[in-house]
Amino acid sequence: EAKGLPVQIYYHQQGHGGPPPMKMMNRWFTRFLYDVENGVEKEPKAWIVRENQPNSNPVSYANYPNPAASDVKLSLGNGGNNYGKLTTEKAQKQPTEKLTDDVSFSGSDLAKAEKSDHRLLYVSPVLKEAVHISGLAKIKVKLASSKPATNFSVWLVALPWSEGKEVKLMDNVITRGWADPQNYKSLTKSAPLTPGKFYELSFDLQPDDQIIPAGKQIALMIFSSDKEFTLWPKAGTEISIDLNGTQLTLPIVGGSSAYEKATK
CATH class of the missing domain: 2.60.120.260 (Galactose-binding domain-like)
Structure with a gap:
């Protein structure tokens, strides 16, 4: 991000492993591997799986750390x-x-x-x-x-x-x-x-x-x-x-x- 590159971060509540939901990964790679303008870079930059929630249900935030x-x-x-x-x-x-x-x-x-x-x-x-x-x-x-x-x-x-x-x-x-x-x-x-x-x-x-x-x-x-x-x-x-x-x-x-x- 400091170098001006598009970024998103995903945090979950488990140990090693735990990929983001397939829909999130698909949108990101569709944009930056296949150059399809789907607007993913304009979406929230931080996605965090809240306590006692499944990895498939992250909550979006403007950035991490939380700007608020x-x-x-x-x-x-x-x-x-x-x-x-x-x-x-x-x-x-x-x-x-x-x-x-x-x-x-x-x-x-x-x-x-x-x-x-x-x-x-x-x-x-x-x-x-x-x-x-x-x-x-x-x-x-x-x-x-x-x-x-x-x-x-x-x-x-x-x-x-x-x-x-x-x-x-x-x-x-x-x-x-x-x-x-x-x-x-x-x-x-x-x-x-x-x-x-x-x-x-x-x-x-x-x-x-x-x-x-x-x-x-x-x-x-x-x-x-x-x-x-x-x-x-x-x-x-x-x-x-x-x-x-x-x-x-x-x-x-x-x-x-x-x-x-x-x-x-």
């Missing part, structure tokens, strides 16, 4: 070893909160736990209306490690956690991301951390387009080693989070007004 999405900045309220707050209101000076790395606990274990020393969890109010996230969520965090190297993982989840044979990954995990704090200055060069010193990290979570239904809570989970995606170091590294220097940014369709309407 804008950033909503959320601050953290203390209590993360139980349930801290995820709020649009920036609190007064907050205490530092701590977690202890232990890869023997999976991300789902930590998200389901009502209390844990191995993660910090910050939750929104219960949604009164659905919230549509479209694009890149971003995290800015100020952290310190008790050791020169540590893993750092972030999951954005929907609570309460759903379980059962019919539950899919995206019913619980909204998006997630990882960073190596040793790369706080550069993606290509790392440097050992000074234990106890605070560093600032900013990075994007995985791109997403998801509608979080009413009745759920959006929760930011901060932990260290992710059993599914990172190295497995010996347990015991302590990470301290400066809540005053930490902020989550969510791309929400309808922006701040939509989020406020859903959470107030």
